[in-house]
Amino acid sequence: MTDTYRWRWPALAALLLAEAMNLFDSTVMPIAAPAVRASLPMSDTALQWLTNGYTLPFGLLLIAGGRLGDVLGRRRVFVIGMLVFVLCSVLCAWAPHVSVLLAARAVQGASAALIIPQTFGLIRAMFAGNEVAKALGTIGPVMALSALCGPILGGLLTEAFGWQSVFLVNVPLGLAVLAAAPLILEDRAAGRPQLGGLLRGRVFPASLAGSLLFFAVMNGLVFVLVLFLQLREGRTPAGAALTLLPWSVGLAIGSWVTGSVLVPRFGPRVMRAGLVLVLVGLAGIALSFTSVPLLVTGIGLGMFTVPFFGNALSVAAPDETGWASGLLNAVQQLGATVGVALLSAVFFRFGTTAAVVTSMVLISAVLALTVVMIRGTAGSEGVRPGGSAS
Structure with missing residues (x-):
């Protein structure tokens, strides 16, 4: 690891672009699906698998993708994943039948599972000291803007150029990432990854639980607010996205x-302040759905996410970074899925305010977990041999 690697910031830009591409492909299909169905006749079940066929293999293979990076080299696995991702995007756009499209989407999701777990390990390899937190801090805004702009961009592309364009847009972006890949510093585990050490401690398991609950709120509540704006307020998708802009x-x-x-x-104590700010913002949303509480909630979310990942991985030895990152990402995906299911069910049954209050309960649980989650507090362990400080 070095703090003087010359190309670390351009390399980080390539990693962030890859993160944004994955999030775009995870969220764009609900927008493009009607146009796809009009072109390629399919059943209702097949329509659902346009999205699930990507996210399911992605979530299931994240840990395996992380371990492959540990063993084979994180940049190498990242490049292989991106190359397959681009090829599958072309195949999706040219699919002559729905079965070909669904198969290509599944392989595309699996290739994303090779890409995403490498990000944290590569950042830790290229940055050091305070720059690690700065680099990790760029991930949150990129993900937020991608989640917000992805459906809007998908709708514009589908309307202007057809549904194939939501896949073909990955080609120039992916080629740009591959062109910048030589700037990314190669990194791999020095020894064979040991899977049990982190899970026997307290910081990492508590971080997994916190990740599940936190991202259930972060993703589920956005979904609920979009539903509220479109179904109850009659906003267009673009209008709903603009209303939520203060959040991002x-x-x-x-x-x-x-x-x-x-x-x-x-x-990492900043995490607690961020969660308190989230609670204040959510209380404001429950009372008055205006820009100020959305802005406050977003600020709190950013204050939590930046130190969270660094703190969770700070107890990981270098040869554990890949699989630990994969596991964190997998739990994050699970949390997003659970959050959308739980909070949307509460929304349809009891209304928007009940969904927001439920979110406050979940965030309060995350705040309680920080007693164990934050290193140096009661009940948490220090850095294990070979680990690194946050």
Whole structure:
């Protein structure tokens, strides 16, 4: 690991673009699906698998993808995954039958599972000291903006150029990532990854539980608010996205300030302040669905996410980073799925306010978990041999 690697910031841009491409492909199909169905006749079940066929193999193979990076080299696995991802995107766009499209989507999701778990390990290989938090702090805003803009971009592309364009847009983006890949510093585990050590401690298991609950709220509540705006308020998809813009702006501000100012001074304790701010923002949303509480909630989310991943992985030895990152990502995906299912069910049964209150309960549980989650507090362990500090 070095703090003087010359190409670390351009390399980070390539990693972030890959993250954005995955999130775009995870969220775009509900927008493009009607156009796909009009072109390629399919059953209702097949229509659902346009999205699930991507996210299921992605979630199931994240841990395996992380371990492959540990063993074979994280940049190498990242490049292989991106190459397959681009090829599958072309195949999706040219699919002559729905069975070909679904098969290509499944392989595309599996290739994304090779790409995403490498991000944290590669960042830790190229950055050091306070720059690690700054680099990790860029992930939150990129994901938030991608989640917000992805459906809008997908709708515009589908309307202007047809549903095939939502896949073909991956080709120039993926080729740009592959062109920048030589700038990414290669990294791999020095020894055989040991799977049990982290799980026998307290920090990492508590972080997994916190990740499940936190991302259930972060993803599920956005889904509920979009439903509220479109179904109850009659907004268009673009209008709903613009209404939620303060959420994403706040997340970007919170992530940047936390990574550049707060974490270097206060360390992972910033997570607690972020969660408290989320609770304040959610209370405001429950009382009045306006821009200010959305902005406050977003800032709190950014304050939590930046130190969270660094803190969770700080107890991992270098040869554990890949599979640990994969497991964190897998739990994050699970949390998003559970959150959408739980909070949407509450929304349809009891209304928007009940969904927001449920989110507050879940965030309160995450706040309680920080007693164990944050290293150096009662009940948490220090760095294990071969691990690194946050």
